[in-house]
Amino acid sequence: MTEQEEKQVADLLKESMPPVNRELECDLWPRMLQRLDEGSDRRHWIAVMFSPSALSAVPWFDWALLAVLVLGVCVFPRSIPVWLYHF
Amino acid sequence: MGTLEQPPETLQRFAAGELDAFETLFRQFQGEVYRWILRIVRDPAAAEDLTIDTFWRIHRAHARFDPTRSFAAWSRRIASNVAVDHLKTARSRNTHLDASLPVESIQDLSVGNPAIRRELRERTQLAFLQLPAKLRAVAVLALIEGLPHSEIAEALDISTAAVKSRLFRAVRMLRKKLGNLDTNHD
Numbered sequence: 001m002t003e004q005e006e007k008q009v010a011d012l013l014k015e016s017m018p019p020v021n022r023e024l025e026c027d028l029w030p031r032m033l034q035r036l037d038e039g040s041d042r043r044h045w046i047a048v049m050f051s052p053s054a055l056s057a058v059p060w061f062d063w064a065l066l067a068v069l070v071l072g073v074c075v076f077p078r079s080i081p082v083w084l085y086h087f
Numbered sequence: 088m089g090t091l092e093q094p095p096e097t098l099q100r101f102a103a104g105e106l107d108a109f110e111t112l113f114r115q116f117q118g119e120v121y122r123w124i125l126r127i128v129r130d131p132a133a134a135e136d137l138t139i140d141t142f143w144r145i146h147r148a149h150a151r152f153d154p155t156r157s158f159a160a161w162s163r164r165i166a167s168n169v170a171v172d173h174l175k176t177a178r179s180r181n182t183h184l185d186a187s188l189p190v191e192s193i194q195d196l197s198v199g200n201p202a203i204r205r206e207l208r209e210r211t212q213l214a215f216l217q218l219p220a221k222l223r224a225v226a227v228l229a230l231i232e233g234l235p236h237s238e239i240a241e242a243l244d245i246s247t248a249a250v251k252s253r254l255f256r257a258v259r260m261l262r263k264k265l266g267n268l269d270t271n272h273d
Contacts, residue, residue, distance in 0.1 A: 005258065005262065006230070006254070006258050009230065009258045009261050009262060010229075010230035010231070012207070012211050012261075012265070013211060013215065013226070013227075013230050013231050013261075014230070014231055015208060015211075016207075016208040016209075016211035016212050016215070017129065017211075017212060017215065017227075017231060018231075019126070019231055019232055019233075020125050020126060020129050020131075021122075022122075022125060022131055023118065023122070024117060024118045024121040024122070024135070024138075027114075027117075028113075028117050028121075028135060028138055028139060028142075029110065029113060029114060029117070031135075031139055032113055032139055032142055032143075035139055035143055036106075036143075036146065039143065039147075
């Protein structure tokens with residue numbers, strides 16, 4: 001295929017479908033916010049609960065407490081009913 | 088796109104998921120993303136919806152964004168993907184090109200026969216709409232908008248060789264659908 005053939009097709013296309021130069025006529029941010037709200041509503045609660053932002057919001061002390069709890073259950077498995085009773 | 092790049096802290100805050108940084112970027116780039124998508128899909132209403140879709144994908148992918156890279160180039164790549172996806176799913180017209188224009192009709196273009204010229208324009212539009220989405224995107228950007236191959240390659244996240252290959256296939260398919268164009272139509 002020669003450049004001339006390509007130019008021939010390009011000329012035809014330009015004549016049939018001239019370039020579109022049009023500016024955005026309105027601010028799309030309100031629609032974007034609506035979309036973000038809809039998107040957050042659609043997210044499953046597990047995805048929200050275990051999202052990186054949610055996990056990073058948990059204080060270090062709570063993680064330490066959880067670690068102690070898990071360790072305690074592993075070392076003293078018979079304590080599980082006691083924990084279940086208290087929760 | 089991207090004549091006004093954002094300061095690094097805005098990009099870092101966006102990558103960290105801060106909504107106000109996203110809003111800043113949205114307000115700055117919505118116009119450019121819209122124009123880019125409009126160039127590909129050529130439908131102003133669809134381009135608005137696809138601009139929202141593009142920024143929705145951008146928002147979801149914020150953690151993958153590298154703040155040291157260009158936001159403009161990244162957003163343009165995502166916008167291109169959104170636009171090509173739209174072309175793939177857009178309802179294609181059921182009209183078929185049953186026969187080529189007779190050669191003598193195309194020769195009439197040289198004397199500016201309005202009827203023949205109008206028919207050829209319609210046939211060209213139909214032939215163009217029948218191209219596969221990826222070929223259409225390259226053809227519209229290269230042949231109608233006249234963008235350099237390197238810019239198209241960057242926007243579509245493909246190599247320059249792939250752009251040339253798609254362009255070659257698009258032109259060949261258009262010529263095949265439109266019939267004999269060997270005569271001079273200028």
